[in-house]
Amino acid sequence: MHIATPEIHRLDPKSNLTDLVVERLGADPARVVYAVQRSEDLNKLAWDDVTAFQYLSQVRKIAKGLIASGVQPLDMIAVMSPTSYEWALVDQAIWFAGAISVPIYDTSSPSQIAHILNDSGAQKIFVAGTTQARAVDRAIEQHGLSDIEQFELTDAGLDVLAEAGSDISDDEVETVRSLATMESTATVVYTSGTTGAPKGALISHSNLAEGAVNIVPWAEEIVLSRHTPRLLMFLPLAHILARAVQYFCLVSGIQVAHTSDTTNVTKIMGAYQPTWLLVVPRVLEKAYSAVLTQAENATGLRKNLLTDAIEVAEQWSRARQSGDIPVGLRIKHAFYDRVVYTKIREVFGGEAQAAISGASPLNEKLAHLFTGMGLGIYEGYGLTESTAPASVNVPHSVRLGSVGKLVPGMEAKLSDSGELLLRGVVVSPGYLSADDNADSFDTEGWFATGDVAEIDDDGFIYITGRTKDLLVTAGGKNVSPGPLEETISMAPIVGHAVVVGENKPFVGVLISLDAAELAAWASRRGKEGLTLDEARTDEDVHAEIQSYIDLANQSVSQAESVRKMVILPTELSQETGHVTPSEKLRRASVVVDFDEAMAELYG
Numbered sequence: 001m002h003i004a005t006p007e008i009h010r011l012d013p014k015s016n017l018t019d020l021v022v023e024r025l026g027a028d029p030a031r032v033v034y035a036v037q038r039s040e041d042l043n044k045l046a047w048d049d050v051t052a053f054q055y056l057s058q059v060r061k062i063a064k065g066l067i068a069s070g071v072q073p074l075d076m077i078a079v080m081s082p083t084s085y086e087w088a089l090v091d092q093a094i095w096f097a098g099a100i101s102v103p104i105y106d107t108s109s110p111s112q113i114a115h116i117l118n119d120s121g122a123q124k125i126f127v128a129g130t131t132q133a134r135a136v137d138r139a140i141e142q143h144g145l146s147d148i149e150q151f152e153l154t155d156a157g158l159d160v161l162a163e164a165g166s167d168i169s170d171d172e173v174e175t176v177r178s179l180a181t182m183e184s185t186a187t188v189v190y191t192s193g194t195t196g197a198p199k200g201a202l203i204s205h206s207n208l209a210e211g212a213v214n215i216v217p218w219a220e221e222i223v224l225s226r227h228t229p230r231l232l233m234f235l236p237l238a239h240i241l242a243r244a245v246q247y248f249c250l251v252s253g254i255q256v257a258h259t260s261d262t263t264n265v266t267k268i269m270g271a272y273q274p275t276w277l278l279v280v281p282r283v284l285e286k287a288y289s290a291v292l293t294q295a296e297n298a299t300g301l302r303k304n305l306l307t308d309a310i311e312v313a314e315q316w317s318r319a320r321q322s323g324d325i326p327v328g329l330r331i332k333h334a335f336y337d338r339v340v341y342t343k344i345r346e347v348f349g350g351e352a353q354a355a356i357s358g359a360s361p362l363n364e365k366l367a368h369l370f371t372g373m374g375l376g377i378y379e380g381y382g383l384t385e386s387t388a389p390a391s392v393n394v395p396h397s398v399r400l401g402s403v404g405k406l407v408p409g410m411e412a413k414l415s416d417s418g419e420l421l422l423r424g425v426v427v428s429p430g431y432l433s434a435d436d437n438a439d440s441f442d443t444e445g446w447f448a449t450g451d452v453a454e455i456d457d458d459g460f461i462y463i464t465g466r467t468k469d470l471l472v473t474a475g476g477k478n479v480s481p482g483p484l485e486e487t488i489s490m491a492p493i494v495g496h497a498v499v500v501g502e503n504k505p506f507v508g509v510l511i512s513l514d515a516a517e518l519a520a521w522a523s524r525r526g527k528e529g530l531t532l533d534e535a536r537t538d539e540d541v542h543a544e545i546q547s548y549i550d551l552a553n554q555s556v557s558q559a560e561s562v563r564k565m566v567i568l569p570t571e572l573s574q575e576t577g578h579v580t581p582s583e584k585l586r587r588a589s590v591v592v593d594f595d596e597a598m599a600e601l602y603g
Contacts (some may be wrong), residue, residue, distance in 0.1 A: 072098075127151070183429070245388070278358075566597045
């Protein structure tokens with residue numbers, strides 16, 4: 001099957017993404033484009049507005065500093081920093097200087113940093129944070145990268161850089177800013193490396209600029225639903241989803257505030273009151289866990305109300321999607337919307353009525369649950385190589401459980417094996433390495449996503465698994481672990497679920513517990529102080545997780561069902577090397593590193 005969504009806009013092929021920024025921001029210089037948090041006191045949160053004029057002025061000053069420091073057009077400049085307004089400044093300044101940005105996750109190890117710097121050829125890097133600076137220093141020292149120049153990504157550091165460029169004229173900036181065309185590379189973004197070394201994907205000016213003018217109109221009911229739309233960006237800007245959305249917002253009149261304080265993000269949301277949300281499934285899983293905890297901690301009538309409200313929310317959303325909401329369900333939903341759901345929405349600031357979820361698969365149950373509570377969940381799909389959003393559900397065209405329809409300017413088809421192939425406006429021109437291109441792009445420009453998919457008659461796309469993740473049991477049964485893992489991971493005490501079974505007699509699962517959630521769960525059951533090690537054999541812990549395994553098994557055949565679990569002795573995280581910065585599991589690493597647990601599963 002072949003599907004396509006016609007593009008809405010085309011831009012001058014001789015222009016570049018900075019031209020769109022200059023045009024849109026220059027047309028309304030007083031518009032507030034960013035809000036910068038000025039207080040660390042969570043009880044007195046406030047923001048300073050940054051107008052389009054102020055932002056462009058800062059960008060040009062930093063670009064002049066880069067030019068004065070020797071940056072030439074097409075130079076690669078790395079950025080390693082937590083999410084911040086300064087990140088947004090230097091990203092644009094790099095483009096204004098005619099150069100190419102290379103993001104590095106702020107949690108990267110010295111060896112990962114060295115790989116990206118070596119592979120990209122970047123000779124300069126912006127760094128923010130003491131931990132990050134140490135990691136960069138170790139990368140330089142341990143891997144012999146003596147020629148790397150570092151810039152401090154702080155207000156003071158940017159002031160020094162701007163001062164260094166005080167003798168550079170506006171005309172010099174305009175000359176280098178205007179050199180790139182839509183075909184030029186804007187940024188090199190490295191893949192998560194779940195199945196091998198990260199690959200540098202070339203993201204063009206067209207991918208970002210034409211993506212913006214096509215995708216924002218497609219999703220305007222979500223992102224432009226208010227007179228002064230606002231977004232709180234807390235996802236890592238090294239991820240292409242966050243950076244693409246940040247650029248889309250800049251040229252579309254959506255104000256953005258930043259925070260890297262994910263621990264207190266709900267408090268910050270409450271103060272900033274975003275009008276829509278950009279989330280990854282883990283955020284919704286944590287919110288779901290908080291809702292369940294409220295219900296568990298309640299007593300009497302309130303406990304019954306909360307428990308019933310959770311069930312009604314999902315039932316209402318599913319009924320609405322089917323087109324038939326019974327009268328009784330309508331009445332109950334309206335009641336709970338006034339007394340329960342409105343308080344849950346206040347966790348996200350109270351103003352947001354919609355959230356776009358991306359980066360990894362979202363469990364359909366969660367989508368229905370929050371949609372039923374008045375926070376419409378619109379799942380999208382994309383990869384680094386598709387500049388993130390290749391498809392997305394939107395209010396005028398939504399089917400929960402799917403990843404939506406293609407965004408304007410995109411085409412898709414399925415290979416003979418069911419792999420999803422993409423081509424169009426947001427698809428990368430290729431990788432930095434020609435060898436990598438041969439494995440992923442054909443001569444007609446189709447990109448092989450590595451995802452197995454189904455497409456229904458209405459054009460909605462359903463991702464059913466990963467080609468490299470498919471497990472083949474000893475009995476020859478093909479099993480897609482992703483959907484099973486999504487459901488099992490909904491258990492609040494589960495940090496990660498790793499479904500295994502390659503060449504094994506049955507499907508099993510390795511469970512990584514969430515220490516913080518386990519402690520709260522244990523306290524509610526009179527088991528204060530329950531350790532991770534004790535939890536591995538605790539009957540109540542096993543019963544709790546088994547209930548979610550049973551739920552997951554309802555969606556598959558007996559041969560595909562999870563037969564046995566083993567709880568791991570430690571949490572899985574980026575620090576242990578088993579989870580990518582975008583929260584994707586490195587399954588092969590888990591299987592190799594926990595061979596004793598595998599032996600316990602299969603004897």
